[in-house]
Amino acid sequence: MGATRSNMDKTTRQDLILRLISEKELGTQQDVAEALGEAGVEVAQATVSRDLAELGVLKVGSRYLALPHEPGMAGIEVLPSFILRVTPAQHTVVIHTRDGTAGAVANVLDRVRGLRIVGTIAGLDTVMAAAPDSAAAEEVTSLLTDVCRAKTRPAGNID
Numbered sequence: 001m002g003a004t005r006s007n008m009d010k011t012t013r014q015d016l017i018l019r020l021i022s023e024k025e026l027g028t029q030q031d032v033a034e035a036l037g038e039a040g041v042e043v044a045q046a047t048v049s050r051d052l053a054e055l056g057v058l059k060v061g062s063r064y065l066a067l068p069h070e071p072g073m074a075g076i077e078v079l080p081s082f083i084l085r086v087t088p089a090q091h092t093v094v095i096h097t098r099d100g101t102a103g104a105v106a107n108v109l110d111r112v113r114g115l116r117i118v119g120t121i122a123g124l125d126t127v128m129a130a131a132p133d134s135a136a137a138e139e140v141t142s143l144l145t146d147v148c149r150a151k152t153r154p155a156g157n158i159d
Helices: 010-023 029-038 045-055 076-082 102-111 134-148
Strands: 058-060 063-065 083-089 092-097 119-122 126-130 152-154
Touching: 010 029, 010 045, 029 045, 058 134, 076 083, 076 102, 076 134, 083 134, 092 102, 092 134, 102 119, 102 126
Parallel strands: none
Antiparallel strands: 058 063, 058 152, 083 092, 092 126, 119 126
16 A cells, blocks of 8 residues: 555546446445545545546446446447346356347447456347356346346446
8 A cells, every 4th residue: 555645636536446446346435435545545425426427337236337438339328228138157148139239239348347257259139248257147147137127327326
């Protein structure tokens, strides 16, 4: 641990938040603030709330997921419209989609930070998402099911 920094610029702090979300299971603004503190950055919960909202971080089930904003690219919001069924199969997640949408779903999944997959392969109506192990495949299945059942909300709200 280094010295505590409270004057870190916003872009650097938000990049750190995205990295922490992808490395740890963080599910509350307090968890994010504590993880930042462990990294030597002290911030108020209100700052964390604003950062999460600006980053477009979603709370899915009990944890946060982040999808970097890229103009012209599909986001998490398309998943409920495109995904028909999600099934874990050992360390793989098989995702059945509407015809022609598997590529878009795979693209979104490859970009989500905090989702425990190592890569995807897409056909016309099926995505195979490889997870590092069976437990991760079950977690990804659960998270995608929550997203498709609209159990998501912007993370910038008060917990």
